[in-house]
Amino acid sequence: MYKKLYSILLISIIIGLSSACSNHASPYPEREPTKVLRPADLTAEELAYHEKYMQYTVDLALANKAIFSAIIVHNNGTIVCEGINMGFKMKDNTQHAEIVVMQNCSKLYSIQNYANYSLYTTGESCVMCQAAIMWNYFSKVIYGTSIKTLYCEKCMGQVLIDSNVINAYGVGLSDDYAPVQIYGDILANVTNTKVFLDYCTNKKVWTVTPNCTAPSSSSSSNSGSTITMNVLINALIALVAIIGFSSLL
Ligand SMILES: [Zn+2]
Numbered sequence: 332m333y334k335k336l337y338s339i340l341l342i343s344i345i346i347g348l349s350s351a352c353s354n355h356a357s358p359y360p361e362r363e364p365t366k367v368l369r370p371a372d373l374t375a376e377e378l379a380y381h382e383k384y385m386q387y388t389v390d391l392a393l394a395n396k397a398i399f400s401a402i403i404v405h406n407n408g409t410i411v412c413e414g415i416n417m418g419f420k421m422k423d424n425t426q427h428a429e430i431v432v433m434q435n436c437s438k439l440y441s442i443q444n445y446a447n448y449s450l451y452t453t454g455e456s457c458v459m460c461q462a463a464i465m466w467n468y469f470s471k472v473i474y475g476t477s478i479k480t481l482y483c484e485k486c487m488g489q490v491l492i493d494s495n496v497i498n499a500y501g502v503g504l505s506d507d508y509a510p511v512q513i514y515g516d517i518l519a520n521v522t523n524t525k526v527f528l529d530y531c532t533n534k535k536v537w538t539v540t541p542n543c544t545a546p547s548s549s550s551s552s553n554s555g556s557t558i559t560m561n562v563l564i565n566a567l568i569a570l571v572a573i574i575g576f577s578s579l580l
Contacts, residue, residue: 359500362502364495364496364498365499365513366495367495367513367514367515368512368513368514368515369516370517381451382517384449384473385451385475386518387402388402388451388453389475389518389521391413392415393525393526397415397428398416398453398526398527399452399453400416400428401413401429401451402414402432403445403448403451404451405448406470411436412432412435413435414428414432414435415428416428416431417431425459427457427459429456429460429464430459430460430463433445433450433463444467444468445467445469445470446468446470448469449469449471449472449473450471450472450473451472451473451474452474452475453475453526454474454481454527455474455476455478455481456472457478457490458490458492459490461497461498461511462497464511465498465501465504466504470509470511470512471512471513471514472513472514473513473514474513475516475517475519475523475526476516476523476526477519478490478491478492478494479493480527482543484541485528486530486531486539487530487537488539494513498510498511498513
């Protein structure tokens, strides 16, 4: 009797373990998203500095009848490059404003390391753009409207990964990699109302039906406890299934 129970328990744990491990095959340690600095985290002087350049970025978008626009600013305060989304114009969906402005700048000035520059963008960078910003070693990226707002509140199609999640994985780019400092919601009261409109009711080709829930407080728990919980849950499920199966024999 006990031997049978012991065997069932052992098989359950093995199944649970193998199932949990197969879900975590990545060799890279899971990383916490990097901190995003919001207006409340900044001094009045810092906020005014970033709002000035964000206002310039907003004006660039509005003047070009665009919604996504980006500029690159040297640490000495000089605006060196500008760009707007060229996806429709170039029939190339990868021509996001951030990609356009970085390509413009690299062609003009042959810059491959933007450690002395900041990139301002009306909307939070997508996975593609954030990774490109990291590959170019920018020191700062500053955005107005978040991906969450674009998707959940404005029904705009987005890849649902926040830029600070991607940002955490730049450590693999070089041994002395310094994460990009992300500033969010800068002049968001303007970008949320004057640049990005309500596409839920004013439907565009990018309108989607959002599926958003309130963030879970445990969503950022570490991988260790998640794996342990998965092992226990899977073992329990397997145990119940095996006992049920055994009772049929
Ligand atoms: Zn993008």
